Amino acid sequence: MTTLHSYQLNFGPQHPAAHGVLRLVLELEGERIINVDPHIGLLHRGTEKLVELRPYLQSIGYMDRLDYVSMLCNEHAYVMAIENMLQITPPKRALYIRVLFDEITRILNHLLWLGAHALDVGAMSMFLYCFREREVLMDCYEAVSGSRLHATYYRPGGVQRDLPDRMPLYFKGFSDKEKEGLNQDRQGSFIEYVRSFSQRFGEHVDEYEALLTDNRIWRQRLEGIGVLTLEDALQLGCTGPILRASGMQWDLRKNQPYAVYSELNFDVPVGKNGDCFDRYSVRLAEMRQSNRIIMQCLDWLEANPGPVLIDDYKIALPPHNRSHTHMEEMIHHFKLMSEGFSLPVGETYAAIEHPKGEFGIYLVSDGANKPYRLKIRAAGFPHLAALSHLVKGHLLADLVTVLGSLDIVFGEIDR
Amino acid sequence: MIIEERRVTIDTYFAECAALRDREGFTQLTDLTVIDYLTYGQSEWVTQQATTHGFGRGKLALDLQKGQKDRNRFEVVIHLLNYQENRRVKVRCFVPVEVMTMPSLFEIWASANWYEREAFDLFGVAFDRHPDLRRLLTDYGFCGYPLRKDFPMMGYDQIIYDRKTEVCVHEEVRDRLRVPVPKVIRFPSSPKKEQL
Numbered sequence: 001m002t003t004l005h006s007y008q009l010n011f012g013p014q015h016p017a018a019h020g021v022l023r024l025v026l027e028l029e030g031e032r033i034i035n036v037d038p039h040i041g042l043l044h045r046g047t048e049k050l051v052e053l054r055p056y057l058q059s060i061g062y063m064d065r066l067d068y069v070s071m072l073c074n075e076h077a078y079v080m081a082i083e084n085m086l087q088i089t090p091p092k093r094a095l096y097i098r099v100l101f102d103e104i105t106r107i108l109n110h111l112l113w114l115g116a117h118a119l120d121v122g123a124m125s126m127f128l129y130c131f132r133e134r135e136v137l138m139d140c141y142e143a144v145s146g147s148r149l150h151a152t153y154y155r156p157g158g159v160q161r162d163l164p165d166r167m168p169l170y171f172k173g174f175s176d177k178e179k180e181g182l183n184q185d186r187q188g189s190f191i192e193y194v195r196s197f198s199q200r201f202g203e204h205v206d207e208y209e210a211l212l213t214d215n216r217i218w219r220q221r222l223e224g225i226g227v228l229t230l231e232d233a234l235q236l237g238c239t240g241p242i243l244r245a246s247g248m249q250w251d252l253r254k255n256q257p258y259a260v261y262s263e264l265n266f267d268v269p270v271g272k273n274g275d276c277f278d279r280y281s282v283r284l285a286e287m288r289q290s291n292r293i294i295m296q297c298l299d300w301l302e303a304n305p306g307p308v309l310i311d312d313y314k315i316a317l318p319p320h321n322r323s324h325t326h327m328e329e330m331i332h333h334f335k336l337m338s339e340g341f342s343l344p345v346g347e348t349y350a351a352i353e354h355p356k357g358e359f360g361i362y363l364v365s366d367g368a369n370k371p372y373r374l375k376i377r378a379a380g381f382p383h384l385a386a387l388s389h390l391v392k393g394h395l396l397a398d399l400v401t402v403l404g405s406l407d408i409v410f411g412e413i414d415r
Numbered sequence: 416m417i418i419e420e421r422r423v424t425i426d427t428y429f430a431e432c433a434a435l436r437d438r439e440g441f442t443q444l445t446d447l448t449v450i451d452y453l454t455y456g457q458s459e460w461v462t463q464q465a466t467t468h469g470f471g472r473g474k475l476a477l478d479l480q481k482g483q484k485d486r487n488r489f490e491v492v493i494h495l496l497n498y499q500e501n502r503r504v505k506v507r508c509f510v511p512v513e514v515m516t517m518p519s520l521f522e523i524w525a526s527a528n529w530y531e532r533e534a535f536d537l538f539g540v541a542f543d544r545h546p547d548l549r550r551l552l553t554d555y556g557f558c559g560y561p562l563r564k565d566f567p568m569m570g571y572d573q574i575i576y577d578r579k580t581e582v583c584v585h586e587e588v589r590d591r592l593r594v595p596v597p598k599v600i601r602f603p604s605s606p607k608k609e610q611l
Contacts, residue, residue, distance in 0.1 A: 041554070049562055053594065055596050235443075236525050342600065343602070349418055360494070362448060367456070368599060368601070370598050
């Protein structure tokens with residue numbers, strides 16, 4: 001009789017806990033994991049090749065589709081790379097709007113992560129609570145850009161348009177009473193709408209904590225699982241919340257500040273043990289800090305009206321009404337929409353603190369209107385590569401916990 | 416943020432990288448990538464000479480033969496981060512075209528593992544002493560190196576469902592690539608490679 005020592009198990013590519021299209025070839029001994037071999041690339045769309053074919057302005061939309069749960073942060077790195085090359089600085093109001101939306105995006109990302117992670121581990125209701133709050137933030141996206149997900153809102157030299165003075169109202173398909181509730185926060189400007197959310201969001205985070213942090217099942221599933229020491233985290237290229245959960249006080253917003261982060265007050269939460277629970281705690285604390293930043297941005301934006309896009313028609317589009325009535329502006333509009341602008345010869349690396357870690361754009365230009373080479377340094381890529389290191393020796397059920405705590409999104413990993 | 420740049424040769428590549436980690440404290444490999452210089456500085460549409468009829472409308476094809484034998488066609492660029500001193504450095508090294516192989520940095524930084532697999536997959540640069548050099552992003556059984564400049568955007572073959580035989584079959588790509596906006600160089604290109 002032969003004895004079976006280890007066997008292989010195929011996990012995915014279609015599995016609800018794989019967070020997308022991930023295929024894992026697991027080598028198991030009973031329920032214990034000996035080795036994991038992630039097979040990725042099932043969502044590979046060749047973004048890096050596609051952007052080489054298009055003028056710079058047309059590729060902003062591709063950035064949204066990388067990490068499709070933190071859309072505007074991806075765009076931020078891309079427009080920052082172009083701005084570095086052109087050596088332009090957007091108006092301050094545009095930078096504040098960017099920071100505001102980066103933090104809204106961070107909350108969006110962490111909410112989706114929290115909901116999905118809790119769902120994987122077995123807490124169904126978290127998903128519903130998280131999506132309730134995400135809805136409000138999606139409406140913020142919609143109010144400024146017209147899209148709920150892929151905003152394409154940032155532009156080299158600023159943002160596409162200013163924050164709206166009025167929020168759109170619900171008017172069809174609801175009873176009067178429902179409408180009253182839905183439109184309650186929407187009576188004022190965009191800033192007031194975000195502020196009303198921001199004021200109650202802290203309590204919502206308390207709710208999540210009440211459900212999870214001291215929940216005995218939650219702690220048993222997360223504590224001591226997937227421990228990553230600081231040394232290993234650095235070796236494996238981990239950044240962002242995962243590196244911070246392992247005890248490194250490092251945040252690009254603080255250490256290499258971009259936009260207006262140097263003017264804002266916030267703390268960088270740091271973990272101690274580097275296990276799944278610390279990664280959860282760090283992200284939850286980050287949401288509170290993001291909320292703090294949002295409050296400060298709103299105050300500033302309310303007090304300081306001004307332009308949101310640089311006044312250089314060689315790079316930024318002229319105002320819509322003028323390009324229809326003025327010759328000069330129309331020529332610029334035509335030129336930008338057809339050929340686009342060219343970047344000087346050179347290269348740059350622009351990195352931002354993405355909700356998942358360090359997201360970088362390495363841009364090489366040969367003086368043309370298209371990037372010669374654009375390398376996207378995806379934040380989740382090294383994290384998934386670290387998976388086999390993290391789960392070795394754990395049980396199969398813990399694999400799902402570890403995978404969830406890494407916050408994997410395939411749009412950016414496969415690119 | 417200013418990023419220091421170090422240019423090394425293939426002979427010193429591994430030793431320099433090891434020294435950067437051990438002596439200069441670059442504990443993390445942030446990124447590793449390859450650049451293909453095949454069509455660097457080539458324009459698809461020359462608009463310098465305007466005639467009395469205006470500018471030419473014809474689009475020039477990129478000359479894919481020109482740089483084929485260039486010894487410095489492929490370049491590996493790595494980005495490193497020193498957390499203690501808050502410094503970034505990038506190291507660049509040309510890939511020897513005869514062998515198309517670089518020493519693997521896996522022994523220095525574990526994160527090089529997947530970055531090198533990706534570079535191998537998309538550019539066909541092999542990495543010596545890499546523990547597990549397989550394709551990473553492209554499909555099982557894929558041929559060619561898609562991010563090379565001479566690899567067509569549409570690829571070489573496509574998979575279609577054949578209704579008659581009721582199976583998926585590979586066939587040659589029939590569609591031609593449309594380039595809506597030609598590549599135009601507006602900045603006088605200083606030949607970067609010679610400069611360095």
